[in-house]
Every structure is written in C-alpha cells, then in structure tokens.
Amino acid sequence: MGPQQPPADDACPPGAWVDEELGGVRYGLAATVVEERTSPYQRITIIDSQTYGKGLLLDGCWMTAERQERHYHEPLVHPALCAAAAIERVLVIGGGDGGTARECLRHPGVAHLDMVEIDGLVVELSRRHLPSLGGDAWSDPRFHLTVGDGIAWAASAPDASYDVVLVDGSDPAGPAEGLFNRTFFQHCRRLLRPGGVFATQSESPEAFRQVHIDTVRLLREVFAHADPMYGWVPMYPSGWWSWTFACPDGPRYREPLPERAAAVAPGCSIWSPRWQRGAFEAVPAFVERALADAAAQP
Numbered sequence: 364m365g366p367q368q369p370p371a372d373d374a375c376p377p378g379a380w381v382d383e384e385l386g387g388v389r390y391g392l393a394a395t396v397v398e399e400r401t402s403p404y405q406r407i408t409i410i411d412s413q414t415y416g417k418g419l420l421l422d423g424c425w426m427t428a429e430r431q432e433r434h435y436h437e438p439l440v441h442p443a444l445c446a447a448a449a450i451e452r453v454l455v456i457g458g459g460d461g462g463t464a465r466e467c468l469r470h471p472g473v474a475h476l477d478m479v480e481i482d483g484l485v486v487e488l489s490r491r492h493l494p495s496l497g498g499d500a501w502s503d504p505r506f507h508l509t510v511g512d513g514i515a516w517a518a519s520a521p522d523a524s525y526d527v528v529l530v531d532g533s534d535p536a537g538p539a540e541g542l543f544n545r546t547f548f549q550h551c552r553r554l555l556r557p558g559g560v561f562a563t564q565s566e567s568p569e570a571f572r573q574v575h576i577d578t579v580r581l582l583r584e585v586f587a588h589a590d591p592m593y594g595w596v597p598m599y600p601s602g603w604w605s606w607t608f609a610c611p612d613g614p615r616y617r618e619p620l621p622e623r624a625a626a627v628a629p630g631c632s633i634w635s636p637r638w639q640r641g642a643f644e645a646v647p648a649f650v651e652r653a654l655a656d657a658a659a660q661p
Contacts (some may be wrong), residue, residue: 368561381396382395383423386570390425390598392418392428394412395414396409401615405482406423407421414430415431425553425598425599427462435599438461441631442616442619442639443616446618447526447558447560448558452524453525454516454520454524454529455477455531457480459486461486464500467529468499468505476503478509479512480510481510481511486619520550525555526558526560527559528554530551531564532563544581544661552585555610558610560608561610562606562608565598565606569607570600571600576650576654579607579650581656585648588612589608589610590609590643591605591646591650592606592642593605593606594638641658
C-alpha cells in the first residue's frame with residue numbers, strides 16, 4: 364500500500380465528526396454543522412459532509428442526507444404506490460424533508476397528496492439546506508402540506524379517505540412515539556379505501572430488533588396481511604433497515620403493477636421490481652422464527 368494521500372482541500376478537518384450513538388456504537392460522518400435549531404419538539408441539526416453531502420439529524424439521530432436518501436425513500440414509496448388498487452389520494456405522515464412526497468408525486472396517478480408533518484421547522488430547514496430532497500414537490504399543485512399532528516389527523520380523517528397511507532417517521536421516541544401503537548395503526552386501516560395499502564418504516568432488525576418484530580406482529584394483527592421488506596441505508600444504525608407493508612385484503616404490495624412500475628423505475632437508483640422481490644424474500648431467520656411463534660400463539 365502506498366502512502367496515504369492528504370485530504371482534499373474541501374475535506375472536513377481532522378476530528379470534525381458528527382455521530383449518532385446507540386447501544387454502545389457510534390455511527391458517524393466526518394462533517395461540519397451548518398445550522399442547529401431547537402423547535403418545540405426536538406433538536407434539528409443540518410450537517411455538511413464530503414461523503415454524503417448535506418444531511419439532517421433529529422435529536423442527534425440520523426434522518427437523511429443528499430447522497431443517502433434514495434436508499435430510504437424509494438423502498439418506502441414504490442411497493443405501495445405500484446400495487447394499490449388506486450393511488451388517487453395519498454397520505455404521508457411525517458416526511459418533513461420532502462423526499463417521500465417527491466417520490467409519490469412521480470406517479471402520474473396521484474391526484475391529491477396530504478403530508479402532515481408535526482414540526483414546521485424541519486420543513487423550513489430541509490427546504491433551505493436540502494432542496495433536492497423535496498425537489499418540485501413543494502410547488503406541485505397536488506401537494507398539500509399541513510403542519511400538525513399526524514396521529515390526530517389519522518384519528519379524525521373520514522373513513523376510506525385514502526388509497527395509500529405512508530408513515531415516514533423517526534424512531535419511536537419523542538414526537539414519533541405514537542406512530543408505533545395499535546390505536547394509530549387501526550386508524551390507518553380505517554382510512555384505507557378498498558384495495559388500499561399502508562406502509563411504514565419499521566426500524567433496523569439489528570439495532571432495533573424487538574421494536575421491528577413487535578411492529579410487524581402488530582400490523583399483522585391489525586391489517587391481517589403485513590410483510591417486512593429489507594434493504595440498507597448505510598448512514599443509519601447498523602446500516603440494515605426495514606419497511607413493512609400491510610393490506611386488509613391480501614398482500615397485493617408484493618406484486619407491482621407493470622404499467623405503474625414502468626413509469627417510475629427508470630428514474631430510481633435503488634428500487635426496481637426485481638430489487639423488491641429480493642427485498643421481501645430477505646427475511647432473516649430469527650425474524651421468521653419470531654413471527655411464526657407469534658402466529659402459533661392462541
């Protein structure tokens with residue numbers, strides 16, 4: 364191995380690291396803090412890194428970055444929107460960085476998208492520092508932003524008012540804690556039209572093992588049909604991540620409709636129908652056993 368090359372002029376100076384600490388492990392980037400603010404809900408940090416570009420942390424936990432976000436947003440959105448019976452009306456709970464809304468609005472069949480984000484400062488800072496994430500979504504006439512409580516929105520919205528419901532929340536703590544419980548999931552099921560699909564990020568099976576398993580179990584109880592899908596978001600704890608999809612009337616989320624998939628797949632960096640098939644089959648043995656044990660219990 365030859366001598367190590369000196370850092371580029373635009374590299375972060377030695378020792379300038381931003382870390383998330385979880386369970387005795389640090390997940391960090393060489394980065395500088397661009398802006399940090401505290402809202403009524405959480406501490407919001409914008410960083411700039413040489414490796415992943417600008418990024419967002421909430422209460423010290425990694426949320427997204429310019430060169431990582433597609434690893435997360437494409438898997439959350441496209442299995443649901445390529446499979447629901449209709450996609451005219453979509454609800455996104457959370458998602459203040461704009462990436463989920465952007466991917467949804469790439470589907471021409473979407474006529475109306477409600478995004479309910481509890482923290483308006485997340486939206487403000489994301490639009491200022493991470494404009495590529497939301498892209499044209501912020502000005503799309505189909506897009507309707509409400510700064511408010513997504514849990515309350517789900518509880519009060521009319522029955523069968525959405526074709527797809529997506530939950531793009533942070534870890535189950537602070538303002539996102541209520542996004543991982545039976546009452547909230549029951550309301551999300553109530554909101555779905557016939558043939559509708561629900562999806563949520565469901566944490567890392569490594570770094571949040573029990574939360575992940577409990578989430579899948581609970582969604583199967585509430586919706587009757589639910590399956591986790593596995594991929595990777597390298598900046599997140601362990602790098603190994605999951606999304607769980609649910610339907611009351613059968614696992615339609617496993618089979619993308621060819622016409623819808625063809626409309627979006629060429630613009631995707633991660634998701635494709637082939638990738639999705641493998642991701643649904645990549646259930647680790649310990650999760651498969653835990654879910655089988657739960658199903659066998661009276």
